[in-house]
Amino acid sequence: MQNFEFQCDTKIIFGKGAQSRVGELTAQHSKNILLVYGGNSVKRIGLLDEVKASLTQNGVNFTEFGGVVANPRVSLIREGIKIVREKNIDFLLAVGGGSVIDTAKGIGLGALYDGDVWDIYIQKAFPDKMLPVGCVLTIPAAGSESSDSNVVTNEETTEKNAYGHPCMRPRFAIMNPELTFSLPNYQTACGGMDIMAHIMERYFTNEKFVETSDRICEGMLKTMIHNIPIALKENDNYNARAEIMWMGSIAHNGFNGMGRIEEWTNHGMEHQLSAIYDIAHGAGLAIMFPAWMKFVVKKNPDKLIQFAREVFNIDYNYYSPINTALAGIEALENYIKSTGLATRLSDVNIGDENIEKMADMLTNGGKHNVGSYVSLSKEDVMEIYKLAL
Amino acid sequence: MQNFEFQCDTKIIFGKGAQSRVGELTAQHSKNILLVYGGNSVKRIGLLDEVKASLTQNGVNFTEFGGVVANPRVSLIREGIKIVREKNIDFLLAVGGGSVIDTAKGIGLGALYDGDVWDIYIQKAFPDKMLPVGCVLTIPAAGSESSDSNVVTNEETTEKNAYGHPCMRPRFAIMNPELTFSLPNYQTACGGMDIMAHIMERYFTNEKFVETSDRICEGMLKTMIHNIPIALKENDNYNARAEIMWMGSIAHNGFNGMGRIEEWTNHGMEHQLSAIYDIAHGAGLAIMFPAWMKFVVKKNPDKLIQFAREVFNIDYNYYSPINTALAGIEALENYIKSTGLATRLSDVNIGDENIEKMADMLTNGGKHNVGSYVSLSKEDVMEIYKLAL
Numbered sequence: 001m002q003n004f005e006f007q008c009d010t011k012i013i014f015g016k017g018a019q020s021r022v023g024e025l026t027a028q029h030s031k032n033i034l035l036v037y038g039g040n041s042v043k044r045i046g047l048l049d050e051v052k053a054s055l056t057q058n059g060v061n062f063t064e065f066g067g068v069v070a071n072p073r074v075s076l077i078r079e080g081i082k083i084v085r086e087k088n089i090d091f092l093l094a095v096g097g098g099s100v101i102d103t104a105k106g107i108g109l110g111a112l113y114d115g116d117v118w119d120i121y122i123q124k125a126f127p128d129k130m131l132p133v134g135c136v137l138t139i140p141a142a143g144s145e146s147s148d149s150n151v152v153t154n155e156e157t158t159e160k161n162a163y164g165h166p167c168m169r170p171r172f173a174i175m176n177p178e179l180t181f182s183l184p185n186y187q188t189a190c191g192g193m194d195i196m197a198h199i200m201e202r203y204f205t206n207e208k209f210v211e212t213s214d215r216i217c218e219g220m221l222k223t224m225i226h227n228i229p230i231a232l233k234e235n236d237n238y239n240a241r242a243e244i245m246w247m248g249s250i251a252h253n254g255f256n257g258m259g260r261i262e263e264w265t266n267h268g269m270e271h272q273l274s275a276i277y278d279i280a281h282g283a284g285l286a287i288m289f290p291a292w293m294k295f296v297v298k299k300n301p302d303k304l305i306q307f308a309r310e311v312f313n314i315d316y317n318y319y320s321p322i323n324t325a326l327a328g329i330e331a332l333e334n335y336i337k338s339t340g341l342a343t344r345l346s347d348v349n350i351g352d353e354n355i356e357k358m359a360d361m362l363t364n365g366g367k368h369n370v371g372s373y374v375s376l377s378k379e380d381v382m383e384i385y386k387l388a389l
Numbered sequence: 390m391q392n393f394e395f396q397c398d399t400k401i402i403f404g405k406g407a408q409s410r411v412g413e414l415t416a417q418h419s420k421n422i423l424l425v426y427g428g429n430s431v432k433r434i435g436l437l438d439e440v441k442a443s444l445t446q447n448g449v450n451f452t453e454f455g456g457v458v459a460n461p462r463v464s465l466i467r468e469g470i471k472i473v474r475e476k477n478i479d480f481l482l483a484v485g486g487g488s489v490i491d492t493a494k495g496i497g498l499g500a501l502y503d504g505d506v507w508d509i510y511i512q513k514a515f516p517d518k519m520l521p522v523g524c525v526l527t528i529p530a531a532g533s534e535s536s537d538s539n540v541v542t543n544e545e546t547t548e549k550n551a552y553g554h555p556c557m558r559p560r561f562a563i564m565n566p567e568l569t570f571s572l573p574n575y576q577t578a579c580g581g582m583d584i585m586a587h588i589m590e591r592y593f594t595n596e597k598f599v600e601t602s603d604r605i606c607e608g609m610l611k612t613m614i615h616n617i618p619i620a621l622k623e624n625d626n627y628n629a630r631a632e633i634m635w636m637g638s639i640a641h642n643g644f645n646g647m648g649r650i651e652e653w654t655n656h657g658m659e660h661q662l663s664a665i666y667d668i669a670h671g672a673g674l675a676i677m678f679p680a681w682m683k684f685v686v687k688k689n690p691d692k693l694i695q696f697a698r699e700v701f702n703i704d705y706n707y708y709s710p711i712n713t714a715l716a717g718i719e720a721l722e723n724y725i726k727s728t729g730l731a732t733r734l735s736d737v738n739i740g741d742e743n744i745e746k747m748a749d750m751l752t753n754g755g756k757h758n759v760g761s762y763v764s765l766s767k768e769d770v771m772e773i774y775k776l777a778l
């Protein structure tokens with residue numbers, strides 16, 4: 001087990017009607033806030049009105065800032081920073097999913113940084129302070145509601161990059177599973193895949209003697225595999241929605257990766273995909289993970305054998321252990337398909353036209369390898385994209 | 390799943406040599422602290438000298454306050470409060486196990502409360518502030534290093550009571566598994582039992598659809614059952630010590646009980662035992678848990694069947710499901726014995742002389758029942774103590 005530091009101080013308010021507390025919680029931090037949200041869904045379910053009423057009741061002035069889209073844009077973050085500075089706003093309330101929260105985090109970082117906010121995402125600046133952010137979560141997926149990082153897309157350069165710092169954990173996260181009843185099945189499936197990916201990126205490690213987090217990750221994955229299909233069949237099943245929503249946070253607040261050397265190559269490969277093709281992050285992960293597994297299993301099957309046994313209850317193949325791993329990969333791919341997601345690039349009309357470009361972006365033109373479970377060259381990354389075709 | 394709130398902001402510094410950071414971390418909070426510890430063990434392993442040197446290097450003045458014993462006494466806490474007030478101390482550094490940390494918490498609460506500190510433990514006062522506490526942990530067991538509660542014994546009245554409030558989470562917890570290599574096997578076993586009990590008190594619930602925490606609790610218990618015997622055989626096995634130490638914190642920081650209705654009757658019954666007989670908390674739990682299980686299995690076998698299946702891999706007995714549960718209880722009792730702990734009161738020379746007194750204390754003279762998994766009257770509690778004889 002590796003040495004580690006861990007602190008997650010986000011206050012979680014979880015359950016039916018939890019959003020009624022948003023005004024009270026926000027007022028503890030500020031009376032002059034930016035209210036960040038996306039499009040129509042928070043209006044349609046009446047959430048935005050409810051949040052605004054609660055803020056007003058608690059004497060909180062808010063400036064509305066809507067229009068966040070999936071794969072959130074740095075251009076919108078720049079606009080937000082301008083408004084925050086003009087109005088001396090000192091708190092950001094995100095009402096929505098990961099893109100909305102990540103936008104709020106970007107505004108919060110950028111507002112306290114003198115240069116252009118994109119500097120932060122190209123390793124030109126490393127801020128250690130952020131305007132405080134609170135969340136009312138509507139999509140369990142990204143885990144940004146209690147994570148210490150965010151991901152932003154630069155639509156001009158088609159780059160999608162992440163930044164992380166302990167200062168980036170939200171002050172509070174309000175989570176009511178009922179707010180997710182109206183999610184389209186596609187978003188439920190994509191969110192579920194994102195949550196599973198956050199667990200798997202931590203699970204696939206060469207670090208030995210990390211039994212605590214192995215067992216926790218395996219239990220988390222089994223819970224997801226059980227509950228996503230229930231939520232897809234019965235959209236208003238509170239119990240399944242609750243398991244998924246709580247899991248979304250604890251899958252990515254970091255504690256289940258402590259002591260491990262984490263992976264994250266699949267996120268890297270997916271970020272290249274969604275930066276160019278603007279596909280949903282979870283949809284991209286659903287395609288990349290099986291392809292990555294098929295490539296790395298030949299070089300390092302051990303953890304994939306464990307994954308097959310402990311997550312999918314595959315019988316151990318004593319005569320050919322690698323077949324245990326292969327059966328696990330097949331089980332994962334079948335599970336993903338059963339949730340309605342594609343597992344091939346061709347299924348989402350993506351061809352091989354940008355494979356080298358994406359591999360170049362990920363490996364800095366082939367100058368450095370990526371991945372820790374198996375170290376991957378530019379050529380290896382290209383091979384994985386090809387396996388995903 | 391129940392609605393819940395959760396926040397744990399303790400900063401964890403985990404791994405080899407972690408204690409070298411104690412001065413730096415403490416100095417971020419105060420330069421005038423009380424250094425709370427127990428007896429000789431922290432001196433013998435050189436830890437106390439190392440801590441003092443690190444404090445001095447970082448310009449922290451400390452007043453030493455040693456002599457904490459297991460089942461920590463309110464009388465010592467009163468002494469600590471006096472010193473803290475006299476010297477205007479505003480931070481408490483606990484170097485030791487749960488008793489030391491619980492003493493520091495008691496001093497921290499009492500120093501900011503006008504009346505006698507024992508008021509807090511008899512529900513006469515409900516403070517919401519505590520002088521900040523930091524910890525260097527030497528015994529994985531109580532989980533007090535990141536929990537929001539403590540337990541204190543009044544040696545005059547032979548009462549052992551708990552208090553909990555969010556303000557009671559330590560600011561930081563330094564955890565180096567190497568510091569636990571020199572623990573006597575008896576303490577390792579008792580600590581392991583305490584950690585398992587913290588998981589089991591949350592696990593045994595009638596709440597349905599708490600799959601996330603079910604799976605996490607089961608994984609935690611399996612990890613403990615695997616690693617405690619390793620640490621007992623190989624005292625300096627870093628890997629096993631690390632699993633146990635990290636588990637001690639996450640088993641009791643509360644997250645694994647979220648959404649559940651928790652139990653805690655075994656802790657209640659044990660506190661009566663150790664208040665009167667001054668036995669180690671873990672030793673008492675090792676006796677009470679199997680007895681409690683044998684009593685409740687007749688009234689409510691379901692979660693005990695799940696426990697047997699998922700924790701001890703007992704085959705399901707389709708013809709007599711309750712026998713599945715009974716086999717699980719037997720497996721737990723055999724496991725406890727294998728760690729060198731007794732599972733009967735008679736093994737630790739305790740007879741039936743105080744059974745009614747203890748049941749009276751727990752049920753307020755029979756006026757109210759205890760327990761949520763199965764509601765227990767005074768007579769039921771007496772029956773459980775008798776089953777433990």
